[in-house]
Amino acid sequence: MYNYLKKFGLSLILSSLIGVIYLTGCNQATPTTVEPLSRTEFVLGTVAKISLYDHQSEEILDLAANRLHELEDTLSINKTGTLIDEINNQAGIAPVQVDEDTFKVIERGLAYSELTDGAFDITVGPIVKLWNIGFPEARIPSSEEIKAALPLVGFDKATLNAADSTVYLKEKGMQLDLGGIGKGYAADEIADLLRSQGVQHALIDLGGNLYTLGTKVDGSLWNIGVQDPFNPRGKIIGRLTTADHSIVTSGIYERYIEDEAGHKYHHILDPKTGYPYENEIAGVTIISKSSTDGDALSTSVFALGIEKGLEFIESQPDVEAIFITTDYKIYITEGLKDIFTLTNDAFTLAN
Incomplete structure (x- = not known):
């Protein structure tokens, strides 16, 4: 008998300056004081939320929602x-x-x-x-x-x-699984759709794939809080400022099963062994222009460990990363050193 545990979605919290807390994914963004027009849909196996800050248009949200369901009907394996x-x-x-x-x-x-x-x-x-x-x-x-x-x-x-x-x-019994890239592609598609409709300021949250479209309405950058993988949603390790970027987080805390002895098996599986990856990484956040890239990379680096993972990300153009280890250390790529601030004393910035 196994305990079944699922943390629905990931752990994204979007909190506005007026104190509204919005829970659905892996990171935490602080929007502007402008009240957005938002739409929430259950699609692609998660709760998706699209918030428009400069266009109060239900028609645009209809287009975005329809596009998400269209992609689900094409890409889902479930x-x-x-x-x-x-x-x-x-x-x-x-x-x-x-x-x-x-x-x-x-x-x-x-x-x-x-x-x-x-x-x-x-x-x-x-x-x-x-x-x-x-x-x-x-x-x-x-x-x-x-x-x-x-x-x-x-x-x-x-x-x-x-x-x-x-x-x-080529072989009977083979199966594609696009869970590690499909939501990223969908986030990019919605961002492109919103731009085509003239939207310049929006947040797209697809259950942990966060896309900051443009800046805040006042021209300032979005403040993104990175989820603490060892505590409930809303607890963060630090903040980064960004605009027009995708922020994707994967972690061993998201979904797992636990055996009777209390050993946890997380959902990030090694294609070469068939078992969950086991190393020092507890969570990875990828910051990139493309959410498709961020989605794939956030899974890929689990195989590499900290040292090789950092080296690999540094070799990729326009991609940055935050690694959180099981011993509460944080490693960041060079491009984040001026825009990431550690705010949680339980963690140590190791590089």
Whole structure:
């Protein structure tokens, strides 16, 4: 008998200067005193909230909500009848023709799979389904089950044909899982949609994928609080200031299952072993222009550890990171040293 634990969404808190607390994701942003027009939707497996600060337009929010549900109908693996579901069902049988969104997300996912040498791998679906962490059916699979599933994981066994816009998984039983990149792509798409409608000041929160569109209405930067991974939502380790950036956080505290001995198995799975990553990292926050990039990278660096993870992020253009370790140390990339402030005495800035 296992205890099932799920922390719904992640831990994002958006608090305004008038004291309103908005709980849904991984970070904390302090908006302006301007009251936004907001829309909340349950989509892509999380609570999404879009807040417009310079356009009081329900029509724009309708467009954004419809776009989110359109992407869910295409990219989700938890809904039957989606294109991803069809690709998985046709694994080892036949290529599947897909739409532009699906092709682009899979193409980006495979590029990151190659860049990270499989540390991030969108074909990890068979392993994810075994554990089912974050769902009522979550369980700890046997070593035999994991051993049997591992040969079905491998980004090099997924092929794309741009001319025909098809995707093919070469072995029966293979499964794509876009959970590590899909919400990032959706956040970027919503940001582009809002810009096309003339919106210049907005917050997009897709359950931990936060996008700060433009600055605050008064021209100042957004203040983002980074969640303390060891305490309830709303407790932060520090703040950073930014505008027109994506902030994505992954952590071992988000979703996990616990066995009878009290050992916790978190949801960030190693595609090469079939088990959760085990190292000193408790949480990673990626700051980037692209939320798609941030989503993939926030998962990828768990495989690398602190030293190699920092080195890898420093090699990526326009990307910064905050690493939080299990011994309460914080490591940040060079580009954050002037815009990140540690505010929690329980933590030590280590570099």
